[in-house]
Amino acid sequence: MTTNPEQPAPSGAHEIPPEILTLRASIDNIDAALMHLLAERFKFTRRVGELKAAGGLPPADPSRDRQQIERLTGIASAAGLDPDFAEAFREFIVHEVIRHHEHIAAEHAAAGGSVPVLDTYS
Template sequence: MEAPPELNALRSSIDNLDTALIHILAERFRCTREVGKLKARLQMPAADPGREERQTTRLRALAQAANFDPDFAEKFLAFIITEVIRHHDLAREEIGKV
């Protein structure tokens, strides 16, 4: 059975949004990799709990304003932060090898 045009249009929008999300995440991680390199050179810790808490609060407020689940937004940010810290640790290891 062929999908109705309305479903195809919605799916097309979802596909476009997924594409945008991937590109936005790629750019975000390019920036955080630079942060990781800088922190490594300055011998700063990979994690910044104060910044993470401020970002979580900010993201939850943005989610609420957008009528989006703030709990999901927080979980999503926590996942990203975990990956960012891993990248920062890798940058520290690379700086240490030089």
């Protein structure tokens, strides 16, 4: 949470340096961008889940997972990010995607097998 630079610091508290406020604003912007990127990612993975359900494919793809782990840990290393963190973050996201795919597969089976149309504007 950022401190409003217009608001005085609470009594007894140290004033927050302007550079920290600027850095926090940038961090907040990056956090917002990450949320938007994740929302976009989940739109696409939802469609993958729908297509997997229609094709009778399993929600998880271990071969793809291994390829992605190798690719993303390499990217993380090159970017100066801890590859273990990158793998843990990817695992968190993939777990959520698989949960969505399992739910989609169940919905697909209950609906008699129709494939929903991707609404890219939703």
